[in-house]
Amino acid sequence: MASFDADFRETLTTLFAWRRDVRRFRTDPVDETLLQRCLDLAAFSPSVGNSQPWRFVRVSDADRRAAVIASFERCNAAAAEAYQAEQREAYVRLKLAGLREAPVHLAVFCDEATVTGHGLGRATMPEMLRYSVVTAVQTFWLAARAHGLGVGWVSILEPGAVCKTLDVPCAWSLVAYLCVGFPVEEHEDPELVRHGWQQRLASGMTLIER
């Protein structure tokens, strides 16, 4: 039987607190064994009906990476336009993705057509399939951080354009696009807190009673 001691729990707390969304990457390559190790740990994630619907795609082709970056730039420009005055100025000063520098791009899809799991647990909440993929992203993120890697989740993208660019089956939906690499700098606070966009709401979790 597994047990976890106080020292482990303390370091786990540090891992949760230091996980951070990284947008500033060194360009040095990530060792294949290290990347695969973190991916293998993500495969321990929970999934509805044990459906394991996660599909991890590494994007190495230069043209495909350029198309993803172009999608980000279109979306980011449109997002900036939607803000007014000072908020727009604050938005454009933020660095929201490390797509150009990150040595590894991972597009993470949900295979909506999978029969694995035989539909168990998703009749009334079909979104559980995509949520299972999200748990794998969070597990990968924590595993990567524990191995010294940084991860940034980019959502300022057109999912349809990314699916087309990567030529994946049409039943796959894009859940996450991750930049992976070694961080340029380490911070205890999130970048959006540090640059004044959005503070933490509270130091802990408010439990609501019913």
Added chain:
Amino acid sequence: MASFDADFRETLTTLFAWRRDVRRFRTDPVDETLLQRCLDLAAFSPSVGNSQPWRFVRVSDADRRAAVIASFERCNAAAAEAYQAEQREAYVRLKLAGLREAPVHLAVFCDEATVTGHGLGRATMPEMLRYSVVTAVQTFWLAARAHGLGVGWVSILEPGAVCKTLDVPCAWSLVAYLCVGFPVEEHEDPELVRHGWQQRLASGMTLIER
């Protein structure tokens, strides 16, 4: 700067592998401080634009718990009906929730109307708000396990009925319903593997190249 050594990574691997969805709970109460500690750790989860849209609701009222159990039983009966012959027999033999025994029920919602984060990162992928809540569920799950608690995620429910039963704002959507308590037994393999419903697809993660 945080760093993580080989011993920590080995125990983290054990934590990922032993996390498990627990459906068999002891009825002894969970200490308040312990529960709050695990919730506070979940508050370190990533969220789009730092929107922190997670809303954790503890369901203690007996009538409300009974209504949730009734929803589960309706959905579970309907799900069984949808399978044929031997698969139906296999389905009805599975224990899919520990709602009656688990001392703590947590309903986890996404506040779709939150202005925290000022919409950043979710113009083209509005589902990012709900995905942020899912990362908090997975973080809570890992934290709970590291503290000896078990967690089971119940998705065989009618989300609308649960929202109504719990009288939450109509802009909150149900992401997860969690049973929390001490496990009756410990297993290295998932319950759905042990009972022959669905095996693991592979021992690790297959990386697809583009």
